[in-house]
Amino acid sequence: MLQWRLRAPLLTRAGAAGVTMARAGLKKLVMPPDYSGIVIPEKPKLKFLERAPAVPKVRREPRRLRDIRGPSREATDFTQGQFGILALGGGYLRWGHLEMLRLTIGRAMDPRSTFAIWRVPAPTKPVTRKSLGHRMGGGKGPIDHYVTPVKSGRLVVELGGRCEFQEVAPFLLRAARKLPFPAVPISRAGLERMRREEEERRVGNENPWTFERMVRANMLGMRRYLSPCDLHWHGRYWGKFFLRHRV
């Protein structure tokens, strides 16, 4: 309720005469967010991850690309933090990517009021490379570097503390763009909203012919051209890519 009376004219903008007057109004005070339950750990910045495991692997491992394919089963939800980087595709994270994340986030965040934790382990999967310029054959190459496999839907880093998403999103986006797979900064609410929208799309789809229905019933003999994994991925995953627009 405005308490003051109309004494002065309402000419608050520069009207026809070019006269401006100050006016009083009511300030709407927004309650500040409640950060009472948040504890900043001892070492708030991302800890250093080793380039290779302490005991280097002797046995060279097969490529096993299925650790990139499909949706992630681990680290899909937030644990301690409120914000994070969500992977929207599969890929391998090398030590360089991890260092980039560690340094960018460490440089941009305030260690007194925010903390960050890793949601991916240090690289343990060995990747071999043959020396350049040689012909095929001669056995498998030696181990070149180690990587961490990441599937779609996995959180890479988590951020928390006395901060808002708008403060944190710019540098998280800068870091996310440099990752080898599509990634976006996300908050708890954003993740929830994403899942809700996906569910709404799935439920509100007006198309009577869905991928799931056609594959389950093997309509038109489609399973001849599809993988058994498409039964439970419903056409949303193709290789390491996550098709977000598919329902």
Add this chain to the structure above:
Amino acid sequence: MAAMPSAAGLTRALPAGCPPALQLVRRGSKAVTRHWKAMHFQRQKLMAVTEYVAPRPAVPPRCRPPDTGPRPLPREAFRDNRMIAVCQYNAMAGDDVVLLRHYLRRHNIEVKFFLNEIVRPVLAQSKYRNLLPLFVARNLLLVSREAKAKEMLRVLKGVPQVNLLGACIDDTILSRQGVENFAKLPSLEVVQGQAVGALSLLPSQTSSLLQCSSAHLTALLDQHIRRLQEGEGGAPVQPSPEPTGAH
């Protein structure tokens, strides 16, 4: 056990999870590639058929009756309200318009804005055709079910951009001066009290009127007696009793 050579056995469906009998990938890449692997044409067709179709309303918007922009509000505005004031409206800032509307709303006065092209035909056919000359250039209509002219004038005095041109209060067309005079009138309760007082003035005088003549005669006689007593000097004579009852 030996497989029975029957038509049913030949067309036995593959159990789930079993790779297709015909490995279609004879050349090219693995399932997970860095690049976007080209889909089999049948799969492309399946993806095209099973695309998401957004829900849409049962009745398409083009089949709905067209929403006539300005509905016949002027007719209702003129019919339902006791006071209709026409003001000239010069350009005002949006906030100030909102404030003006707020202040007038507090006195149950609504601010209506109609285009002249719409109001003129409505007025020409109604009994307010004498208000037609006022609807030239940008104008504002202040309508109210109660005739609160004083409050309206007070609010408008503080707004130099809105000038009162004329008003129609209780089917009476008033000019600006007329509205000011109307505002100076006392309120209805006061006027009613005055009328009641004026009307009850005569009945209140009835009894005194009726007793007037006899009271006058009594007073004259008293005066006469007092003069006679003063003339005689001294003999106290009791004053004659006042004649009771009406003569």
